[in-house]
Amino acid sequence: MIRPIEFPGTDAPTPALIAHIMERYHETHRRELPELISLGRKVETVHAFDPNAPHGLTQALEALIVDLEVHMRKEEANVFAAVGAGHSEGADVPIAALRHDHSGQEATLNKIAAITHGFRLPSYACGSWTRLYAGLGKLVEDLDEHMFLEDTVLFPRLEGAA
Numbered sequence: 001m002i003r004p005i006e007f008p009g010t011d012a013p014t015p016a017l018i019a020h021i022m023e024r025y026h027e028t029h030r031r032e033l034p035e036l037i038s039l040g041r042k043v044e045t046v047h048a049f050d051p052n053a054p055h056g057l058t059q060a061l062e063a064l065i066v067d068l069e070v071h072m073r074k075e076e077a078n079v080f081a082a083v084g085a086g087h088s089e090g091a092d093v094p095i096a097a098l099r100h101d102h103s104g105q106e107a108t109l110n111k112i113a114a115i116t117h118g119f120r121l122p123s124y125a126c127g128s129w130t131r132l133y134a135g136l137g138k139l140v141e142d143l144d145e146h147m148f149l150e151d152t153v154l155f156p157r158l159e160g161a162a
């Protein structure tokens, strides 16, 4: 059984909030994105001549995984590590750059929504296609929540302390 990872609350101490973000989002993206890429490649290949298929999805997901990994490492090395070491002043923490990365991630999610025709499955969709869109729906939800939590709860604390 998968243990639900509970949100510690918006008033949780910053280290607890960061531990939650790491476990619930960073690790989840790292585990699930490669699975979505192989499933996407399979669906695009099998349905190569179907206009309803999500053409360009694999490429968009491959770009997302690279961008997201660079971004998460930046957060882990500059922000999370600094807070863990007790330096929450944020003087050289590149919060503005991280917020800017989030805009790029949002744009990629919009692109994926367009490629998948709003995640609409045709009536004849196979099992892989169905699993792919379910997984993409979860990715979008997780990444939206992840960015929301950083933008509205975590980052303002660090900006406020700068």
Ligand SMILES: [Fe+2]
Pocket (backbone or CB within 6 Å): 021, 025, 026, 072, 075, 146, 150
């Ligand atoms: Fe993050």
Ligand SMILES: [Fe+2]
Pocket (backbone or CB within 6 Å): 071, 075, 098, 102, 146, 147, 150
């Ligand atoms: Fe982020």
